Ligand code: AHM
């Protein structure tokens with residue numbers, strides 16, 4: 503078989519970017535390589551999930567009060583492990599851990615970055631063979647280099663992110679990451695075990711036809727949200743419709759589709775959970791950054807997600823995210 507030399511692997515791509523900045527240290531490229539390595543290991547286990555006794559509850563309950571699946575723990579350990587043993591990360595925050603983890607060793611204390619992640623999002627979908635994902639967010643430390651990182655490094659608003667990304671374990675496995683320079687998508691080529699550039703310079707279409715929301719909660723939403731959903735259902739052809747409702751219940755897959763095809767994803771607050779379900783630091787913020795770099799918008803209904811000053815690792819937020827024009831229309835309902 504002829505080798506296609508024009509296809510760039512993730513490493514080749516990040517190195518090519520690095521070469522444009524001769525003064526750059528390459529720490530971020532290494533961090534992305536670490537994340538990709540962990541993602542490949544998780545991918546192998548996700549693929550085997552139906553075969554081996556890795557399904558089911560691990561018997562513990564995470565800090566959110568939810569059952570923890572074994573794969574969640576496996577994924578958490580993989581991402582934490584590569585970052586701890588790498589040279590680019592001073593500490594992490596994870597959906598699966600009560601508190602931030604400060605690596606605090608000689609090398610890590612010299613590292614520039616901290617990482618927040620949800621190791622396996624949508625894990626309720628594992629048992630039924632539906633796409634799941636990993637979401638991550640990278641910040642430059644504000645604390646002094648050479649010392650252990652601190653809480654302030656993690657509790658920065660999303661607009662301070664240096665990079666953010668996600669991995670979708672789907673019909674194929676993809677890693678998408680954004681820096682301020684752009685969003686690029688890499689599909690895992692199983693024949694060589696490498697992520698290869700398949701979606702260069704992703705732009706989120708200004709308008710789309712997909713709206714993604716849990717309709718089961720409809721009567722728990724605010725009136726403005728209900729009115730917007732109603733308007734989505736009534737879209738005529740002349741007004742850019744008809745819209746299609748698509749909701750997988752795996753945020754990574756839902757937002758990925760809308761990022762590529764154009765659409766809006768909503769997880770509003772409900773009467774029962776006014777603060778919504780999704781987490782600001784490792785679910786909403788990374789996606790707000792990625793979609794923002796791609797030309798879309800994200801709000802909590804009152805404020806841009808990226809401008810919210812976080813107060814705690816596991817804080818929740820309502821989330822509205824997607825194509826610019828659809829978000830602008832939603833905002834007219836919110837303001838009214
Ligand atoms: P998780 O972090 O426990 O997996 O929950 C997050 C997931 C998102 O991926 C998804 O968008 C949402 O929960 C679905 O929730 P619901 O079933 O309430 O619609």
Ligand code: MG
Pocket residue numbers: 597620622623624785
């Ligand atoms: Mg999650």
